[in-house]
Amino acid sequence: MVEKKLCFIGAGNMTRSITSGLVKSGYTPSLIHATNPSVGKLNDLKRDLNILVSHDNLAAAKEADVVVLSVKPHFMQAVCEELGALDLADKLIITIAAGITANRYNDYFGQEIKLIRTMPNTPTQIGVGMTGLYAGNNISEKQKQFCEQLMLSGGKVVWVEKEEELNQVIALAGSSPAYFFLFMEAMIANATNSGMDELKARALVQQAALGAAEMVIQNPELSAAQLRENVTSKGGTTAQAIAAFESGNIRGLVSKAMDDCVARAQEMAEQY
Ligand SMILES: NC(=O)C1=CN([C@@H]2O[C@H](COP(=O)(O)OP(=O)(O)OC[C@H]3O[C@@H](n4cnc5c(N)ncnc54)[C@H](OP(=O)(O)O)[C@@H]3O)[C@@H](O)[C@H]2O)C=CC1
């Protein structure tokens, strides 16, 4: 891919995920700079990925062609106001923050910027991430392609036409690794409560989860419902387990969880 000077503002979980994916896929580490107020995460990134690190947002962003905003939403305004001291006309700004709308960034920076909103997820760190992307009208095809290539180093991407759709991306892919972890956590807890060794329970659960995801990927002609039915022998063990999920209204619960996730993103758009 074309390599540009990158600056990640904030060196937390997601910067680690994205920069790991980039370095693993061959991006030149010395072209990646991450900034953070506390030193521990910077030292870890320097040690593990050999990228540039510092505490100085302004100096790092000044040198960069592309600035990736990777702080929590409640820090975003302060970060953008600080970077607004720079002339950003020739820089591409990429944000990974949930909730904050593209227009809001122009207010925060105090100037018209070229912004792509993205919604990655943590599996980006190991190359099996999923990122949703949204670009406004003032973004060139080249800038879109660059951002797409950047995120492809961590997995797959989907573009959305309407900005509001990014909230669905959050519910379906940005937040959803946590839903699957919760499910696995509950399964492992059941097994360990019944006396099984935790490592053995985890090995069984993780391989079943991987296999289930691969079955969905490798059988695009089969719906998830069909794949479930193929496991479920009439009068058998799976039928009993599925009946317990259905009687606990798992579909309603999943639907509510996703609606609440989207509602929180909408609320954050009002809040920030
Ligand atoms: N976690 C996830 O799965 C996903 C998160 N996101 C989005 O990614 C963004 C970052 O999330 P995540 O990586 O999880 O959060 P983290 O808290 O792990 O990382 C954010 C980092 O920003 C640093 N920071 C705070 N203030 C500043 C500042 N003024 N200048 C520079 N750095 C600063 C923090 O420093 P310190 O070490 O001092 O706390 C922290 O290391 C959020 O906006 C979130 O919405 C998007 C998709 C998925």
Ligand SMILES: O=C(O)[C@@H]1CCC=N1
């Ligand atoms: O929980 C959050 O707000 C962020 C966005 C998606 C995943 N983590």
